[in-house]
Every structure is written in C-alpha cells, then in structure tokens.
Amino acid sequence: MEFSDQRLYRLDDGGPTPVLLTPGGLGFRFGDISIGGAQVIAVREAHSDGAGAVTRDTVAVELDGTGADEEAGIRSLASGSHFLAFPRFSPGGSRLAWIGREHPQMP
Numbered sequence: 001m002e003f004s005d006q007r008l009y010r011l012d013d014g015g016p017t018p019v020l021l022t023p024g025g026l027g028f029r030f031g032d033i034s035i036g037g038a039q040v041i042a043v044r045e046a047h048s049d050g051a052g053a054v055t056r057d058t059v060a061v062e063l064d065g066t067g068a069d070e071e072a073g074i075r076s077l078a079s080g081s082h083f084l085a086f087p088r089f090s091p092g093g094s095r096l097a098w099i100g101r102e103h104p105q106m107p
Helices: none
Strands: 028-036 039-046 055-062 074-079 083-089 096-101
Touching: 028 083, 039 074, 039 083, 055 083, 074 083, 074 096
Parallel strands: none
Antiparallel strands: 028 039, 039 055, 055 074, 083 096
16 A cells, blocks of 8 residues: 555566556545455545545455556445454455454444
8 A cells, every 4th residue: 555645556576667456536545455366355444525424344456456447446345334454364265254343332
C-alpha cells in the first residue's frame, strides 16, 4: 500500500514499475493485507460520503490489476461489522477466516 494515495500496488521481483491494483479517488483505505494465490485479501474502509461515515468490509483484490481503474477487480467477501481484522486463508487456501466485532462490544 502506498500511504500517499491509499492504493494497493504489486511490485514484481526485479520489475521496474509497480502495478496498480486498486482505484483512486473513491475514499478507500486498505489494511491487514494477506496474499493468497492470485488475490490480495484486505480490510477496506470506505470514507466516501464526505459526512464522516465509514463502512468496512473484507475484500479480495485481483493481483492482475483489473481493479485499478474501477472496482471490477475487487470483491467484497464480508461486511456489516464495525470492526474487521485478520483476514487469513486456511493452509489449503480454500477457506477464509476473519474477526468481526461490533462497537462498543470490543475488548
């Protein structure tokens, strides 16, 4: 993730230029990133309405760059919680686990 624009990039080993993975200007912020197969799994915060409301979901971002110009390469996998964290693939890669909690019921 590049802090200045909050977008995700892929840098290939020995590659000269990073490959853009997510769109800009939509108020997205990504964190808790995990790579599995041809996808990046991350928690996405959307700060897009200008009124201070934030929505969160766990997303899969395609590593091929199809999500760079639009959201087509980004799939929402889990949403609806005030707090989402730790999205991780199972050892076989067929399942995804994460933690979701509601505010104020947090430790």
